[in-house]
Amino acid sequence: MTVAKTSFDTDGRMDSIDKIHAGFEELGYITSAQIATSIYLARHLAKPLLVEGPPGVGKTELAVATAKFLDLPLVRMQCYEGLDESKALYEWKYGKQLLYTQILRETLGEVLQGAKGLGESMDRLHQFSDVFFSEQFVEERPLLKALRAESGSVLLIDELDKADQEFEAFLLELLSDYQITIPEIGTVKAKVPPVVFLTSNNTRELSDALKRRCLHLYIPFPGTELENKIIAARVPDVSETLRKELVAFVQELRSQDLKKLPAVSETIDWARTLVLLHATTLSQDMVRDTLNVILKFQDDIETVEAELTTLTNEALKSASLPAGAS
Amino acid sequence: MDQTLGNFIKALRNSEVRVSSMEAVDAHHVVDLVGYRDRDMLKNSLALVLPKTPEEKAIYDYTFDRFFEFRKLDEQGADQLDDTFSAENIVPSLSDELGEGAMGEGGGGGGQGCAVQGGGEGEGIPDITDAVETADKNTELQLSSLSRMLLSGDRNALALAMAEAGDAVGVRNIRIFTQKGLFSRRIMEHMGLKALNNDVNSLKKKANPDTKELAERLRKGRNYLMQQVRDYVEQQFMLHADVDGSQLREEVLSQVRLTNIERRDFRQVQIMVHKMAKRLIALHSRRRKIYNRGQLDIRKTMAKNHAYDGVPFDVRWKAVKVDRPKVIAICDVSGSVATVANFMLMFLYSLNEVMPNVRSFAFSARLGEVTDLFAEGNVEDAMTKTLHEWGQGSTDYGQSLNDFADIALNDIDSRTTVIMLGDARSNYGDPGSEIMKKIYDRAKWVMWLNPEEKNTWNYADSVMRKFTPYCHQVQVCNSLFHLERIVSSVLRSAS
Ligand SMILES: Nc1ncnc2c1ncn2[C@@H]1O[C@H](COP(=O)(O)OP(=O)(O)OP(=O)(O)O)[C@@H](O)[C@H]1O
Numbered sequence: 007m008t009v010a011k012t013s014f015d016t017d018g019r020m021d022s023i024d025k026i027h028a029g030f031e032e033l034g035y036i037t038s039a040q041i042a043t044s045i046y047l048a049r050h051l052a053k054p055l056l057v058e059g060p061p062g063v064g065k066t067e068l069a070v071a072t073a074k075f076l077d078l079p080l081v082r083m084q085c086y087e088g089l090d091e092s093k094a095l096y097e098w099k100y101g102k103q104l105l106y107t108q109i110l111r112e113t114l115g116e117v118l119q120g121a122k123g124l125g126e127s128m129d130r131l132h133q134f135s136d137v138f139f140s141e142q143f144v145e146e147r148p149l150l151k152a153l154r155a156e157s158g159s160v161l162l163i164d165e166l167d168k169a170d171q172e173f174e175a176f177l178l179e180l181l182s183d184y185q186i187t188i189p190e191i192g193t194v195k196a197k198v199p200p201v202v203f204l205t206s207n208n209t210r211e212l213s214d215a216l217k218r219r220c221l222h223l224y225i226p227f228p229g230t231e232l233e234n235k236i237i238a239a240r241v242p243d244v245s246e247t248l249r250k251e252l253v254a255f256v257q258e259l260r261s262q263d264l265k266k267l268p269a270v271s272e273t274i275d276w277a278r279t280l281v282l283l284h285a286t287t288l289s290q291d292m293v294r295d296t297l298n299v300i301l302k303f304q305d306d307i308e309t310v311e312a313e314l315t316t317l318t319n320e321a322l323k324s325a326s327l328p329a330g331a332s
Numbered sequence: 333m334d335q336t337l338g339n340f341i342k343a344l345r346n347s348e349v350r351v352s353s354m355e356a357v358d359a360h361h362v363v364d365l366v367g368y369r370d371r372d373m374l375k376n377s378l379a380l381v382l383p384k385t386p387e388e389k390a391i392y393d394y395t396f397d398r399f400f401e402f403r404k405l406d407e408q409g410a411d412q413l414d415d416t417f418s419a420e421n422i423v424p425s426l427s428d429e430l431g432e433g434a435m436g437e438g439g440g441g442g443g444q445g446c447a448v449q450g451g452g453e454g455e456g457i458p459d460i461t462d463a464v465e466t467a468d469k470n471t472e473l474q475l476s477s478l479s480r481m482l483l484s485g486d487r488n489a490l491a492l493a494m495a496e497a498g499d500a501v502g503v504r505n506i507r508i509f510t511q512k513g514l515f516s517r518r519i520m521e522h523m524g525l526k527a528l529n530n531d532v533n534s535l536k537k538k539a540n541p542d543t544k545e546l547a548e549r550l551r552k553g554r555n556y557l558m559q560q561v562r563d564y565v566e567q568q569f570m571l572h573a574d575v576d577g578s579q580l581r582e583e584v585l586s587q588v589r590l591t592n593i594e595r596r597d598f599r600q601v602q603i604m605v606h607k608m609a610k611r612l613i614a615l616h617s618r619r620r621k622i623y624n625r626g627q628l629d630i631r632k633t634m635a636k637n638h639a640y641d642g643v644p645f646d647v648r649w650k651a652v653k654v655d656r657p658k659v660i661a662i663c664d665v666s667g668s669v670a671t672v673a674n675f676m677l678m679f680l681y682s683l684n685e686v687m688p689n690v691r692s693f694a695f696s697a698r699l700g701e702v703t704d705l706f707a708e709g710n711v712e713d714a715m716t717k718t719l720h721e722w723g724q725g726s727t728d729y730g731q732s733l734n735d736f737a738d739i740a741l742n743d744i745d746s747r748t749t750v751i752m753l754g755d756a757r758s759n760y761g762d763p764g765s766e767i768m769k770k771i772y773d774r775a776k777w778v779m780w781l782n783p784e785e786k787n788t789w790n791y792a793d794s795v796m797r798k799f800t801p802y803c804h805q806v807q808v809c810n811s812l813f814h815l816e817r818i819v820s821s822v823l824r825s826a827s
């Protein structure tokens with residue numbers, strides 16, 4: 007089988023899952039085996055990677071870390087309702103065009119001088135206006151930028167589920183051959199296909215066609231062990247005891263019936279907050295005072311407050327168990 | 333094309349993971365890239381190209397583990413092996429080696445002949461070299477051929493015998509998962525289970541310690557064989573259950589009594605229930621859309637199009653008011669009825685989208701409302717709690733209906749559908765039919781679902797006949813098929 011290999015991986019840092027795992031860890035991103043494998047395959051099969059999962063589990067960050075890992079520019083496109091080609095791909099610089107027509111008014115007169123009749127004037131004008139729809143007047147948007155990046159790029163299409171279905175269809179075309187035709191200029195084809203990440207929070211189902219084309223990674227909330235590693239990497243100041251306890255507490259919370267479960271980002275924020283408060287171990291009062299860092303809804307806070315004693319004790323208990331016994 | 337991978341994809345499709353041909357090609361690329369050697373790596377890699385929803389990933393995990401039985405190798409052995417698929421490396425289960433198609437081709441370039449799973453730790457064939465001779469020497473017993481085969485430790489011979497037995501009992505015709513037990517037993521029987529059991533029993537009776545040990549070895553061998561046969565049947569099931577799942581579904585739906593479904597298959601049934609619910613929701617929504625486009629709203633259209641000189645550009649339709657059904661489910665959760673109740677409640681609450689107003693009550697000796705438990709979403713938890721709280725004691729319909737009347741009789745109105753689920757076995761106590769009448773008088777529709785077949789109604793302590801006059805509809809209900817039809821009719825009656 008032949009796969010279109012992207013040329014940036016010359017130093018072999020994508021050779022094995024282990025190298026990926028270690029490299030990302032150095033950058034502060036902790037990969038599960040599944041995540042590391044997805045990066046490996048995305049590169050070796052040269053396929054876009056669609057990443058789904060609850061908010062705050064590191065979908066966006068994965069793309070960011072990959073760009074750093076590969077020393078490639080990150081081109082990020084945030085999706086939203088109504089996003090269209092002109093915002094995603096390219097636009098004409100209308101301002102510049104207008105300005106130039108003003109500046110060139112004189113020249114315009116010259117161009118038209120001596121033209122015989124309306125027909126010839128129109129012809130000349132036409133040629134002239136071509137100038138306005140040329141390279142200099144193209145405003146690059148993320149997709150075009152990613153395609154044109156000299157030595158490749160990491161293209162992050164973030165929260166695709168927020169864009170409309172039509173946009174998805176358009177994207178699908180682009181992803182099938184990494185080229186795009188701009189009528190006035192011609193076809194732009196990526197010299198080096200970008201490494202593409204698409205993320206979704208699942209506010210709507212993405213189309214089957216798109217899913218078929220992509221590798222599909224689902225990132226769930228991390229388990230105790232993984233989350234401990236993440237916190238250790240992101241908040242190195244937190245003591246081991248406190249870290250284990252707070253992670254245990256968050257893990258506990260995720261099995262509760264809450265409106266919004268705390269994500270990794272909340273665990274990180276919480277850890278930072280507790281460090282600032284000079285906490286060394288989790289206490290009920292401390293938890294109560296900082297609950298709003300991990301829980302975003304008042305309802306949830308109230309629910310948890312009612313169970314605070316049990317939850318804290320459970321967390322302290324399971325944090326004191328030796329690793330692996332959960 | 334790699335036979336093993338092809339079979340695995342087939343197995344996934346059978347488990348209703350959608351795999352397009354493009355994804356199958358991707359899977360082949362993946363295998364080319366990562367090989368079969370590292371099982372975790374293979375699993376994580378294929379997980380990225382084959383299943384594409386969290387649900388599919390769960391099914392994928394399960395199917396992968398079943399399909400690729402991994403045999404732990406000693407390190408040296410592994411080094412000598414070819415990197416490509418090898419029966420020594422990963423035994424993709426017996427089916428590949430023994431199943432029709434693959435037989436004789438050596439399945440995907442892998443194992444020559446028949447490799448049987450080594451069984452991993454401790455459960456393999458007891459290592460008996462000259463046990464047969466011992467047996468011959470020490471006893472006048474004529475051991476059956478199956479016993480001899482087990483004692484000889486000849487895995488290839490066993491595997492062949494198993495495949496032959498499989499052929500003979502037509503394991504190829506397995507279509508639904510509940511048949512697994514049946515086929516396993518038939519294969520065992522065909523291989524000579526009875527004689528084997530006889531051997532074990534008579535050896536045990538002998539005073540000689542050698543023979544006793546032999547009996548023990550045979551017993552272990554029998555366990556080993558059972559495990560092998562079960563795996564084999566599992567594989568056959570994955571290979572032969574029909575691909576698009578429709579026949580499978582149909583048969584499951586029409587054949588399996590919910591009370592017969594084994595615990596470990598619950599999850600599968602749950603998935604089916606959810607699917608049925610989804611389909612019903614889709615059907616129901618479509619129906620509603622059609623109704624919605626009922627009538628032209630002349631007045632609104634005129635007003636709206638006034639600006640266009642009355643040319644109707646913007647056509648307005650009258651919205652149809654949709655009646656959301658109000659459903660009250662009263663479930664007997666004693667004994668065998670509980671299983672059916674479990675699935676029915678699961679079903680009703682999966683329809684939340686189109687049927688948000690379900691209240692549920694559970695009873696055996698006494699009755700209580702369990703709506704909140706189920707509305708929370710985790711049906712399994714809810715059921716466990718319900719059983720714990722209300723499933724104890726001897727069934728008392730009279731008392732329970734009284735309890736119901738106290739709590740909810742007044743809430744029943746002409747829009748309410750009441751579903752009563754129970755076997756109407758009240759241990760010869762007062763059945764409380766006068767309350768049933770009150771319910772009947774108030775409700776829009778009362779249906780009684782009885783998990784027993786009709787011919788046992790009214791037999792012994794069953795008092796169906798006392799309730800029947802106060803029901804608009806009485807129905808046998810003990811399979812998913814019944815459930816689907818009934819729930820569908822509830823939905824329809826309400827729209
Ligand atoms: N495995 C991880 N290793 C290190 N940091 C992580 C990991 N997972 C998540 N984080 C951290 O959690 C925070 C949230 O991550 P990120 O913003 O990427 O989440 P997301 O899944 O994109 O969320 P959303 O769906 O809300 O966009 C970031 O600060 C990120 O650094």
Ligand SMILES: [Mg+2]
Pocket residue numbers: 065066067164205
């Ligand atoms: Mg994000």
